Each structure stands twice: as C-alpha cells, then as structure tokens.
Amino acid sequence: MTDQPANNIIVIIGGGAAGMMAAIIAARKGAQVILLEKMNKPGRKLSITGKGRCNITNTDSLREFLTHIDPDPNFLFNIFSRFFSKDIIDFFQQLGINTIEERGGRIFPENVSAMEIVNTLVKEMQRLGVKIILGAPVKQIICTNRNIKGVRLENGTFIQSHKIILATGGSSYPATGSTGDGYKLAAELGHHIRTPVPALVPIDVAGRVAPTLRGLTLKNIKATVYNNGKIIADEFGEMLFTHFGLSGPIILSLSRKLNRIDFKNNKVDISLDLKPALDEKTLDHRLLRDFTQHGKMQAKTILKGLLPSSLIPVCLDLLQIEAKKPAHQITAEERKKLRLWLKDFRFQITGIRGFKEAIITSGGVSTLEINPKTLESKLVSGLFFAGEIIDLDADTGGYNLQIAFSTGWIAGESAAIQNVDE
Ligand SMILES: Cc1cc2nc3c(=O)[nH]c(=O)nc-3n(C[C@H](O)[C@H](O)[C@H](O)COP(=O)(O)OP(=O)(O)OC[C@H]3O[C@@H](n4cnc5c(N)ncnc54)[C@H](O)[C@@H]3O)c2cc1C
Structure with a gap:
C-alpha cells in the first residue's frame, strides 16, 4: 500500500x-x-x-x-x-x-x-x-x-x-x-x-423510590457509599434520579469506586445527606422551631421549606407520617425519624450501568x-x-x-x- x-x-x-x-x-x-x-x-x-x-x-x-x-x-x-x-x-x-x-x-x-x-x-x-x-x-x-x-x-x-x-x-x-x-x-x-x-457511569438501585423520583435533581447534597457497612467513598454536589437509579456528577464520580465490586456477595448502600450543612442537633432545632411557629400547617406544606415538592410525598410515605397532620401534632418520635431520614436517605446499590452509558x-x-x-x-x-x-x-x-x-x-x-x- x-x-x-x-x-x-x-x-x-x-x-x-x-x-x-x-x-x-x-x-x-x-x-x-x-x-x-x-x-x-x-x-x-x-x-x-x-x-x-x-x-x-x-x-x-x-x-x-x-x-x-x-x-x-x-x-x-x-x-x-x-x-x-x-x-x-x-x-x-x-x-x-x-x-x-x-x-x-x-x-x-x-x-x-x-x-x-x-x-x-x-x-x-x-x-x-x-x-x-x-x-x-x-x-x-x-x-x-x-x-x-x-x-x-x-x-x-x-x-x-x-x-x-x-x-x-x-x-x-x-x-x-x-x-x-x-x-x-x-x-x-x-x-x-x-x-x-465501565467508569463514570450511573448506578442501579433497588426499589421503586428512585424511579418514582425520576427527573428530580438534588443540589448541594452529600452522598456516601458503604460496602458491608464500611464507608468507601463520599462526594458533595449534584445528583439526579432516573428510571433505573441514580446519575449526575457526584454519582458518576462515586461510580469509579464501585466498578469492581461484586454486588451479589456484598451489601452496598448509598446514603444521601439532604442537609449536609446542618448537624443533627441544629437540624432538630430547625424542625422544632418550624413545627412550633407554624403549628397549624399540614405536614406536607411545612416540608416545602425543607424539600423539593416531588420528594415530599415520598418522604411522608417512607416515614409513615400522615400528609395532612398539623405540624403541632407531629410527635417527637416522628420528628426524630424525619431528622434521621434527612441525613440518611438510603438506597441499596444493585450494580452499575454498562459501557453504553459510561463516560470512560x-x-x-x-x-x-x-x-x-x-x-x-x-x-x-x-x-x-x-x-x-x-x-x-x-x-x-x-x-x-x-x-x-x-x-x-x-x-x-x-x-x-x-x-x-x-
Ligand atoms: C459523553 C462523553 C463526554 C466526555 N466528556 C469529556 C470531557 O469533557 N473532558 C474529558 O476530559 N473527558 C471527557 N470524556 C472522556 C474522553 O472523551 C476520553 O477519555 C477520550 O476521548 C479518550 O481519547 P482516546 O483518543 O484515547 O480514545 P477515543 O476518543 O475513544 O478514540 C479512539 C478512536 O479509535 C478508533 N478505533 C477503535 N478501534 C479501532 C480499530 N480497530 N481500527 C481503527 N480505529 C479504531 C475509534 O473509532 C476512535 O475514534 C467524555 C467521554 C464521553 C463518552
């Protein structure tokens, strides 16, 4: 030639x-x-x-x-x-x-x-x-x-x-x-x-919650990945729910620590801290203050100050708090559940997506x-x-x-x- x-x-x-x-x-x-x-x-x-x-x-x-x-x-x-x-x-x-x-x-x-x-x-x-x-x-x-x-x-x-x-x-x-x-x-x-x-790739999670929230972007959150209870990576920033699981910048970054894990034989979770700037004590004070100041407001309304609207029914459902319950009737136990959930919204990771969706x-x-x-x-x-x-x-x-x-x-x-x- x-x-x-x-x-x-x-x-x-x-x-x-x-x-x-x-x-x-x-x-x-x-x-x-x-x-x-x-x-x-x-x-x-x-x-x-x-x-x-x-x-x-x-x-x-x-x-x-x-x-x-x-x-x-x-x-x-x-x-x-x-x-x-x-x-x-x-x-x-x-x-x-x-x-x-x-x-x-x-x-x-x-x-x-x-x-x-x-x-x-x-x-x-x-x-x-x-x-x-x-x-x-x-x-x-x-x-x-x-x-x-x-x-x-x-x-x-x-x-x-x-x-x-x-x-x-x-x-x-x-x-x-x-x-x-x-x-x-x-x-x-x-x-x-x-x-x-695959690396820099979205992840699959178990359950119906992520698909229910598909299209929702969360900004300024912290995501932590656990393998059999041990922290293996965390990232702060933006993520997105999809019809199969989670995507967005911090999920792609975290995926680099996930792509050689055997998901069948390990328990791998991702925990979303929706209020990373507030420690548990400060968050509890904030919830108590809101619930006291706006006692007549329904749970689903008062949560608008804390969560994007599409996340509110999911939160109330997961915590089994009645949506129409007035804030002053929310019990200390329910407030504690809410506080813990806001700091630890958890999903089980079942795998990573394939090469078709991987950046590298x-x-x-x-x-x-x-x-x-x-x-x-x-x-x-x-x-x-x-x-x-x-x-x-x-x-x-x-x-x-x-x-x-x-x-x-x-x-x-x-x-x-x-x-x-x-
Ligand atoms: C959607 C997307 C967005 C990205 N954005 C960024 C970004 O903004 N910044 C960043 O740093 N990185 C980004 N990346 C990663 C970056 O694109 C890659 O790391 C980079 O392109 C790798 O360059 P490369 O030349 O090694 O491989 P490639 O760019 O993959 O090029 C390899 C080439 O080899 C050719 N080839 C393969 N087999 C044969 C063969 N048998 N004979 C002849 N030719 C062959 C292929 O057709 C291809 O053209 C992104 C990747 C994707 C998928």
Whole structure:
C-alpha cells in the first residue's frame, strides 16, 4: 500500500483525541504519518465531550491533578512534567482557539464547540500531510521476534510499518467507534489487560423510590457509599434520579469506586445527606422551631421549606407520617425519624450501568509493561500506546482528555525520534 521505506512511517491506530495529537506531533517532528480510523469520521467521541463543549483540561497543580487518576497516577508524572495543562492550552491557542476557565478549574474552548476542536485537529493533520484513512478498522498488528512489521486491516490490506501507536480508546460509548479493539490487539502481542469495566457511569438501585423520583435533581447534597457497612467513598454536589437509579456528577464520580465490586456477595448502600450543612442537633432545632411557629400547617406544606415538592410525598410515605397532620401534632418520635431520614436517605446499590452509558473505561493495558518516558511497549519494540487504552482513568473535570492529549503528544514524539532496526 505504501512505497516509502517502512522505517520512516508511523502508523497510528485510532483517530481520537490521543491518536490525532500523536499524529500532529509525529508529523511536526518530520515523520511520515498514516492515521487509521475505523469510523467514517475521526474524533467522534471528542466531538461529544463536555456536553458538546469539550472540557479540555483542568488548572489543578500537577500534584492535585494526579489525585484524580487511578490506578497508577505516578506513571504520568514524567509525561505531565513534559506536556501538561498549560501546554495543551498553548497548543490550541497557537491553532487559533482561545480557552476559558470555569467552575472547578475546568478549561473549555471559548466560543467554539467540541466539533470545532475536532475540525481544528483534522485541519492541522492535513496541513502537516498526515495521511488519514477513514473506514479502516485494524484487525491485527503484525510482529515478528518482538519487532513491529505492520498492520492488517479488516479488509485484508497490509500496511508495512515498524512503528505503531495504538490509540484505540476504551470500550465506553461504543457507537463512537471505541469498542475495545485495542485490548485484543495488545493482548495478542503479549500485553496484560486489566479487565475493562465501565467508569463514570450511573448506578442501579433497588426499589421503586428512585424511579418514582425520576427527573428530580438534588443540589448541594452529600452522598456516601458503604460496602458491608464500611464507608468507601463520599462526594458533595449534584445528583439526579432516573428510571433505573441514580446519575449526575457526584454519582458518576462515586461510580469509579464501585466498578469492581461484586454486588451479589456484598451489601452496598448509598446514603444521601439532604442537609449536609446542618448537624443533627441544629437540624432538630430547625424542625422544632418550624413545627412550633407554624403549628397549624399540614405536614406536607411545612416540608416545602425543607424539600423539593416531588420528594415530599415520598418522604411522608417512607416515614409513615400522615400528609395532612398539623405540624403541632407531629410527635417527637416522628420528628426524630424525619431528622434521621434527612441525613440518611438510603438506597441499596444493585450494580452499575454498562459501557453504553459510561463516560470512560477503567482497566486496559498494564502500565507496568509500558515505558513511562516514551510510552513504548516493554515487550514489543516499535509499539507505542496513547490514550484511554492504557490502564488509567480519572474523574470528570478535564482530566481524561489531558491524559489522552499528553500521552498522544509523548507517544508521537517518541515514535518520531526513535530509530528501529528493520
Ligand atoms: C459523553 C462523553 C463526554 C466526555 N466528556 C469529556 C470531557 O469533557 N473532558 C474529558 O476530559 N473527558 C471527557 N470524556 C472522556 C474522553 O472523551 C476520553 O477519555 C477520550 O476521548 C479518550 O481519547 P482516546 O483518543 O484515547 O480514545 P477515543 O476518543 O475513544 O478514540 C479512539 C478512536 O479509535 C478508533 N478505533 C477503535 N478501534 C479501532 C480499530 N480497530 N481500527 C481503527 N480505529 C479504531 C475509534 O473509532 C476512535 O475514534 C467524555 C467521554 C464521553 C463518552
């Protein structure tokens, strides 16, 4: 397929955030680059990131940034020391895209969409002469004696190359093209794959209460997850009830601690503290004051000062307090039940949702088998990894794309400057 000496060619498998960045940097370093993308457009997942706005990175310090990453954040220390948040902001600025900082240090492009980020990367690849082949799923990486020889596409075409960057992403949102192919390709070459599981994903809970409340968003609450009675994680912020369970920002974050739990053999609960700013004593004073001051008001009316209206019938039903009971008739025992419930509205977690709904994948190619300075495989010479295929996953907030861009940059540079024996 190519008439160039294979040693000068870098084949990149996957045209997502990591693959496109790797292509640009390798081409800027003078390499001849072929990008193979299985879909008919590159960057399909990138184009829907950040609700279509693309949260590129985060302004956290390097030390803080690493606390948002699992399971081996230190693997990224060297990489981030060479290409980090300021570098990606400068990179896009040089390509004409300014950025703005929003809540929680999240960086977004200013006035342009995620689609425009994709278009900008594609234009830069075209300017640099990267050969982009679309509708080209790679089926196999050919390797002899631990040296890369080329790739075979699903249609049988062989492309010769001694350097490959594997950037096929994870398994989440498979409709975007990320269907986990890279795990198989890497495993065939001897790499260990930590079992991929959905991450940043909604959760299923038992019972009819959550579906009854579907569509209700709760803000400024604290959610705590218990495994067999032991706290394993907590988060403060916003969540949402759905027809199957719970979703929203803090639930997605908590899901990262849930995705390797055996729900059949463990009792896993989530407790919602609806009044995290009030300790039990202060909350009790507040209830007593309200019930005394507005003694004639019915229970369902007085609760409007404490709860969103769709939650009131659910609360009264769960606590078996009559909706029309005047506040002055609410007993001390009922007030105690209400106080405890407001601080501990509990659900049993029965599982997490699947890859279709997961923002990212946890698991992937073991970092123990990748050189943290070059991103080259320690097992196969000429094979490099970039992006979500590597066993690294992070919270929401721009951390995952920074991982993809930084590893793409370093893999592109390392592949371009490396000499391989043919
Ligand atoms: C809805 C949603 C919103 C998100 N928002 C954000 C956000 O705002 N900020 C953030 O930091 N992260 C966000 N993420 C996560 C982020 O999108 C990913 O971490 C990032 O895209 C990973 O980049 P990647 O290049 O490694 O993989 P991908 O972007 O998944 O790209 C992999 C590419 O490889 C191609 N491919 C797969 N197999 C083959 C094959 N066999 N042959 C050829 N090509 C192949 C795929 O088609 C795909 O184009 C979001 C994810 C989702 C699903």
